[in-house]
Amino acid sequence: MSKTLLRLLCMSALVLPLGTSLFSERAAAAEPEACTTVRMSDPGWTDITSTNAVAGVLLEALGYKQKVETLAVPVTFEALKNRQLDVFLGNWMPAQKRFVEPLTASGDIVVLHQNLEQIRFTLAVPKYVADAGVANFADLAKNADKFDKKIYGIEPGAPSNQNIQKMITAKQFGLDGWTLVESSEQGMLSQVTRAGKRKDWIVFLAWEPHPMNTNFDLVYLSGGDEYFGANYGASSIYTITRKGYAADCPNVAKLMNQLTFNVPMENTIMGGILDNGSDAKAAAKAYLKSKPELIVPWLAGVSTRDGQDGMTAVKKALGV
Template sequence: MKHATLAVLMTAAAAMPTLADEAATCGTVRYSDPGWTDITATNGVAAVVLEALGYTPDIATLSVPVGYEALKNGQTDMFLGNWMPAQQKFRDDLDAAGSIEVLVQNLEGAKFTLAVNKAGADAGVADFADLDAQKDAFEGKIYGIEPGAPANQSIQAMIDADEFGLGDWELVESGEQAMLAQVTRNSGTPTVFLAWAPHPMNEAIEITYLSGGDAQFGPDYGGATVHTLARKDWVAACPNAARLLSQMVFDVPMENVLMGKILDEGMDAREAAKGWLAANPDTAAAWLDGVTTLDGQPGLDAVKAAVEG
């Protein structure tokens, strides 16, 4: 009996350094936010769950190009916002480096292309090819998001190549909020801008997505999927956190709700996430299947306590 007890104690002692090493290596999870409300929403959900499990989420606000460089260079651990195919060139670069793993496709049913407001649709614009004939009404401007974003680059390339006769149009780069403020403020003026789903703009603004942009944004009105990326060495070192992220998938209605809380109600992303998680325990249970806290306790219990407390 003494020998058996000693064997158990030796086994436990041997496991302790591994657990300690993993906690030291994985205790902080670093990821980035490009300033898009959809990614802010999903980042907030991930932060609430990670914190409940004993991790410390460290979210840096980085533009898309800088965020990908940070992931490539090991300055961040994962990224929840790899929109495909719009960000294909960044994925190609990461794939060439061979250090990144795709953990999961976390969203389907997304779309991302140019759209017009009601005044633009009333002017007869339903396709990219319709724009140039109405240049004066649109003041020759296409409203984009933050500088450096792949979608802006696609628009600028289209202008530079004089596609659809848009060679003398101007791309106005700003950011998601500034762009939407422009559209809302000038609702009576025809406006063409980047639009996407999921996003509460689809509820707040009467939007017509433009056909004809398959070469620039992909078929099905820029139909897109979103993926979670992580560094391979981080996945190997932190299998518990990686398992959580590989099971964390979202849907368009969920993201619309969360984004509406953030944009329309001024709610903090984590506060919005807590409310959603408390109201959707079955989804949380699926995400946390086989996932523990950082110190090895049942993960689902910890998350339930955090969001219901």
Template sequence: MFASYNTNRLVTAVGLATCLLAGNAAAAVSTQCETVRFTDPGWTDISSTNALASTVLEGLGYSPEISILGVPIGFEGMKGNEIDVFLGNWMPAQQKFIDAYSAEGAIDIVGENLIGAKFTLAVPRYAYEAGVKDFSDLAEFGEQFRQRIYGIDAGAPANQLLQKMIDSGDFGLVEWRLVESSEHGVMSQVKRDIRRQNFIVFLGWEPHPMNSNFDMAYLTGGDKYFGADFGGATIQTVTRKGYREECGNVGKLLTNLKFTLQMENQMMAFILDDEQSPAEAAQKYLKANPDVLNSWLAGVTTLEGAEGLSAVQQHLGL
């Protein structure tokens, strides 16, 4: 009886210690994963998806952080364990980054979060109707275009593709110059030139409000550089290596996150046209379209392990 009593006490003590250790381990994991670090190249579409994801994460009890970093620096951040998530890997335009960092074992590809995007050179409708319908038509109208192609942020993979196109002499553009600028800078230039009926060729893409704000047309002939179907693209979610295993609950959310062209166009219009912050735009969109939360939060809990969907709904005041 005495021996059995002591044995039972020992088993109970060991069990209690195990529970305490497990609880401490869970707390450590929660603390480690509580801050979710996103990178944003400064593109409004990625600012939109980052804001949507961050709003949901806040409702789940996490603390998202967003760093504005060029694409190359963002990938280096994931490699160096300073960035957790990138929601904006445009494929195939950014294939070289995926190849390089996958080979180094620095990243994981979670999956596609958007399909049906496009990304290639575009012109105003009046330039298109004047005969600029293909990449091969640009050289003929070089004087009207001032031999300039407007790209996006310095260091962006798409700019590198355009510079390669110019340097190679493809389409007779060897004397042309690539003008690198921010998204806002390019759109301002396009708006000014359209108002003056000037010719301008620029990187266009969808999702983006430019598709409804400007009467524009995408050029054929750029398959070699941007891929078929007007640079038809898919957008991938990428994380630093091992992140989903370390932070499984956030990993589940990232796996569930799927966006649409209509969703992102609307978000971007809130930001660019209505001058709302990304966070304000996300709140507005999710309150108006709460059904998207059902699939996003399937199998996702709060940071503390409670049911996730109701927590986010409460956070949004739904």
């Protein structure tokens, strides 16, 4: 054997383990093929449409695909339990407590973290109605005829609607004979818009973040603590996943565990969708491009689908 050939063989022996090691590290960073598509849910609420859009912009930049299904809240929890969904960004608490507690106790879902805190979620009236003396749940029955004995809610099956119906059934606050009008977020807000133009009286479900807080001059009602919680239904929103998702897809789970939102962000993105007719992901991408500092903590330790640097990939996609 020539000395040249011997040197080449020795160099190959040194290089091969190094190359193999690098490949193995990249392979280890890459998740299973099943993780490529991240299955999520939207109950038809613009705030969750907005947060899903933010997640979608990040996921696509990282090399994943996002699949969002429009599902009512009870169906969403059932789908998570049956492993038909991976992630839900809209776990409102305490409103969804009765869905969450049995599934966390059985281990069928995992609560990752709080993604938005201290927001309001209760009944509200236009300010002209509040100025006429309606400031508390107890004031509703006194003005039953003006309200036509109706409370406007969102989509059928929503926990908030169930709370309202429970309140009516129990004849709380003198609401005997009142009716819950169920439709959708947009259907309800259309009723509020029509009522406002005519200065008709209306009581409806309201929450923040949402452009309704700037589009309408509204007042949240006090006194509903038993059904919506203290401090005008002060709520927090959590990110939840199906059982085993963090073990199956650790990179996406890490992103979801670090993804947090704030009221100005959601109001801006929702405003783009509802007021300007923007595509949700376009509105989310425009917001993130204007606030690139937000992505820094979200992407800490997060890689692309094929194991490359996640921050670099997202910044490139945003053009920042």
